[in-house]
Amino acid sequence: MDLHLRVWRQKNSETSGKFVNYELKGVSEDSSFLEMLDILNEQLVEKGEEPVAFDHDCREGICGMCSLVINGMAHGPERATTVCQLHMRHYSDGDTITIEPWRAKAFPVVKDLIVDRGAFDRIIQAGGFITARTGSPQDANELLIPKPIADKAMDAAACIGCGACVAACPNGAAMLFTSAKCSQLNLLPQGQPEKDRRSLAMVAAMDSEGFGNCTNYGECQAVCPKEITLDFIAKMNRDYAGARIRHFFGKAI
Amino acid sequence: MNLDSKIPEGPLSEKWTNHKGHNLKLVNPANRRKYHVIVVGSGLAGGAAAASLGEQGYQVSCFCYQDSPRRAHSIAAQGGINAAKNYQNDGDSVYRLFYDTIKGGDYRAREANVYRLAEVSNNIIDQMVAQGVPFAREYGGMLDNRSFGGAQVSRTFYARGQTGQQLLLGAYQQLSRQIGLGQVKMYNRHEMLDLVLVDGHAKGIITRNMVNGKIERWAADCVVLCTGGYGNTFFLSTNAQGCNVTAAFRAYKRGAGFANPCYTQIHPTCIPVHGDQQSKLTLMSESLRNDGRIWVPKSKEAAEKVRKGELDPGAIPEEERDYYLERKYPSFGNLAPRDISSRSAKEACDDGRGIAPGSGLGVFLDFRDAINRLGENVIAERYGNLFEMYNRITAANPYKTPMMIYPAVHYTMGGLWVDYNLESNIPGLFVGGEANFSDHGANRLGASALMQGLADGYFVLPYTVGDYLGRCGIHSAGKTKSDAPGFSEAEQAVKDRITRLLNIKGKESPRSFHQRLGHIMWQYCGMARDKAGLEKAIELIPELRKEFWENVKVLGEEAELNQELERAGRVADFLEFGELMCRDALMRDESCGGHFRTEHQSAEGEAVRDDDNFAFVGVWENQGDDKPPVLHKEQLVYEEVKFTTRSYK
Incomplete structure (x- = not known):
């Protein structure tokens, strides 16, 4: 053609x-x-x-x-x-x-068509991980994770960090990307000990990189090649709100 | 060339424990920050090594050519990762995983390394779960497993069809944590273009900043290369577009031995080639062979009708189908190892029974029976994303009509020679992951690449790199600076080469040369090789190389983002490396694993090894430009296993 x-x-x-x-x-x-x-x-x-x-x-x-x-x-x-x-x-x-x-x-x-997506890396560096030293953790099967939770975490973890969500968002927001990683780790039992720290740090990093705010356009979900859904944004908002309240009372984990 | 494998004394099962517990030197935590370690590559091996070394307290600099360490090609592994957990109660053990890997590699891997790999496999699963990798689970909350080729147990852990992605992101997150803490400095879009030796030790690298073209020197106390394989020598492969041999080849040029370059894995289940505009081949996970049955029509006439679109494959009755793997290898069936499955597909197509439109180069992978037995829902749950991917690329629906597959270059077992400590013959140069040669012999089993990358990165290199630094002593820590002799010469060589490439101003693009090299490699050094063909290739490649250096057209400038220049540099190295592969294939006058010399096959067409003469690692030493390399041998001595003819019947 x-x-x-x-x-x-x-x-x-x-x-x-x-x-x-x-x-x-x-x-x-x-x-x-x-x-x-x-x-x-x-x-x-x-x-x-x-x-x-x-x-x-x-x-x-x-x-x-x-x-x-x-x-x-x-x-x-x-x-x-x-x-x-x-x-x-x-x-x-x-x-x-x-x-x-x-x-x-x-x-x-x-x-030309190449952009710098270093901001995504910096969001992960701020808190998109579980602190797990290389060494000898417990046997993998000692930690039982219900299948629906493992599956939900996997849905979020499928994000490939391409940035289409940001490109499609009229606000240039990175909420879908950030919430996918934040939710994956916050859903899993391994992620509980630093859940509040993670939510606060990732959102702070996202804001400081100059991404916009979410106003529920939903364009990000529509273009996401891995079909990450908006409910992870809702989850991150809840996790973040909870962490802020606990932080205010000096009880954040 | 000193090829002392440094395998520790003692029984196989105690070697690693004793070695890391007694032999390896330690560095005091307060002293570690005085050492600087360079890690090139950010895949499973590189990312895990950089993260773990940073966590231990060393200053680490990590380099990758992509825009983020999260994009290394480990990400594309689909099916899974092996571990000898025996969670399925089907008789698995460390010994069995070790034995399967040695046997799968057709007795051309180093026994002690493979045993260690099997031994640490269990730690890897524990570690990755602790990091938050969402492996597939059963309803009771425990980990699920699947079967993979070359094994009779279910020992493969997986995260849907994206296991490599999830493991890589696990390692990337640990790496990111160390970057955030300042322990690791990450250099994205930097390509290593040379290795720097100081007093015979690897003490630095030269890189090109791919955004502004700046050539930079980096000094360190040691260098770790985890730069992947060389499958793209063939132009078309399942590798990412950027995968290249340059870092490893530059090390070879500086004196590192290159081991077994002819060992390439041709993966049996890829989507067939569709035309000459194609840039890459796409793999369909081997896990599909758990439920898919591979077949071609028994008759050439039926195959021809299928090729022409005159016969619907679904209309071919059962008795006219040849499920050739099940017929030839009844005990392993469709889960025969990759080299054997690939070769059988080639045989069927050579026999005129291939079914892909046009070339004929394709066989069916059919889910009809599995869908009838288990229902479409179960198949969709297991392989849904792979079926969608197939549909996106070919526009065909594998739920209704069988997939078409054909073998493609996928993985390279050869690599830089390393000893038991993963240190090359150049002191201070460590090599991990696909870039080294040590664990897979002449054929890699499925779900073992992820295992090896993570084993090297998390559980071997952090110990052995520390041992080297400890042996060098604290007085040497951080003493090498980038004005040391060796740096200016290497930097100048890199700059001269770039200038030369830009000034040829010929007529043909680097991509076109790459494609031509790929044709030569696939034809003469592909799934089946013979003496005459390899000799022919060894004539053709230098001619093509000469033409390249006279007629390549590299547009753009040096001091800017220039993808043509990047490609030209990599193709120039492939043009030399391809010849080395052919030389190695010619030297290895036997068939073993993925290396199939048509002169050496049984009456049934199986590979025939020659253990008396070829039970060695072939290690090539560079002798300078335009001189043939010299072969050195590391004899493979097996303490535990005995040479047997592989049988999957």
Whole structure:
């Protein structure tokens, strides 16, 4: 199929960017979206023009590196699909496709379609873990975890940290990402001893990175490639409120 | 080259306990902060090692090429992680896990290392549960297990189809904790481009900052490489796009021995290749073989009709289907080890009975019987996300029609040579995870890569790195600075190479060269190899390399984010490394595990080993550019197990 592409080009974080139009011919419908961009880049190299920089790595929907807004949708039109697993059979000959980077205050553009998501790492560093020294913990089966709780924790843990939730949110909020990790650990018995510390620290880190607030648009849930749901945000809000109250009385754990 | 494996004395089952309890030197907690350790790579091995060393009190710097340590390719492992817990009461033990791994590796792994791996496997599960990894559970709250290839017990722990992701995120969270505490400094988007030796010891690295192109020197007391495998030499593989051999190959260039480079694992259950625009192959977890049955039509005519779309596979009656794994290996059936399953698929397709449209290179993985027996709900619970993934990529519905699969390059058992302490022949250079060679022999069993990465990172390297630092002594701690001799030469070499790549200004893109190399490798050094083909490849690769250095076109500038330059550097190394793989495959004049030389097969087409002449680790030493490398041998001595012909019948 032949396509008209409008691609965001930006030299680096200091300069401003713009859309550039490209015509691309002979794309197989079995190709993935990123393979389509590979073809574009090979053609640009042939012509001596600098190829489009974009983040990608595993190309099987799990590393969370790919990050494109396609025709205004983070990760494109397919439900529960990262860009790398989006295939060109969902497009038709002659389509115009607009490709942009994640756009959010906390994710500055590095080049073309690549953004800096370091803020996510810093949220995890603030409290997205269980303090468990490498050594000899108790036997794994001594800790019984009811299946529904383990399953719920796994639902949250499926987050790949891609940042689509932030890109889709009109407020640029990172509530879905933060609540997924916070809830996973707060649900599990292993996570109880530092539950309050975790909730307070992760929310504080999220705020200080410049992410916006949640006003229940729900766009994040709609674009999440791993179908993380809004109820984790509700859970984090509850955990956070409880921690704040206990903190006020000097009883936070 | 000194290849002393340093296997400790004593009975196999006591070696590690005695070694870490008595032999290994300790560093006083107050002195640890005076040492600086570099860890390259942030996957299971690197992430776990950096976190644990940081936790012990060492100053650690960790480097990765991705934008976050959470994206290392360990994340893509789907099926599970083995441990000898015997939670299923089916007779598992540390010895059985050890034995299965040695046997699965076709008697080409180092016995003592493998025993240690089996021994610490149980600690790994305990550790990961303590960190909050949400493994699958039964209703009673205990951990669930599944079966995997090459074993007759259920010892595989899993977190849906995302076990690698959950384990990696567990290690990443521990690493993040240490970063937050200031014990580990993390350098994302940094690529290691050279190793620096000072007085023969590994004391630093040279990196390129992938955002601004800055070349930097980093000095340390020792260097730990956990940089993964080299499957992308084949261009198409299940590896991530960025996976590369550069860090390990640069170490080889600096004198580290490269062991068994020809040992590559071709995974049996991947989605078949669809065309020449493809950039990667996608694995479908081996766990699918628990319930899926693999088959092709018995007749070539039926297979041809299926290929042309004239015959619906569901309409082929039972008696006209060849469930070839169940037929050939009745006791293991569809759970035969990966090398054997892959080769059987190739045989069926070579026989003209492949069913993928076009090339024919594909076989069926069929869930019809499992769905009839267990119901669609149960299958959806077990494999739902994998079925969805298959549907996204191929647009076919595996609940209704059988999956099509074909083998693809997946994992590399070879790697930098290490001794029992995971230290290479260069003092102070440690290698963990897929980047070393030690545990999987000539074939890796399913659910063992995660186990090895975490074993190395959590339970081996933190002890053995400390031992090296203790042996160097506190007077040496932090003494190496980045102005030491060795740094400027290495830095200059890196800069010269980049300048050279940018100045060729030829006509062909790095990707195109990579693709051409991949064709050569797959054709001559893939699932089946022979002398004539390997000799041919050893002629073709240097020609392609020469063409690369004359005609590659690398656009963009040095001092900016430049993905073409990154790729060109990696492809340049693949172009040298591919030749080393072929040389090793040619030297190893036997069949073993994933290394199948067509000259050495039984009447039934099984691999025939030559234990008298090839029971050794083949270790290659670089002799400089344009000179063939020299082979050294570490004999494999088995104290406990006896060489037997592998049989999964």
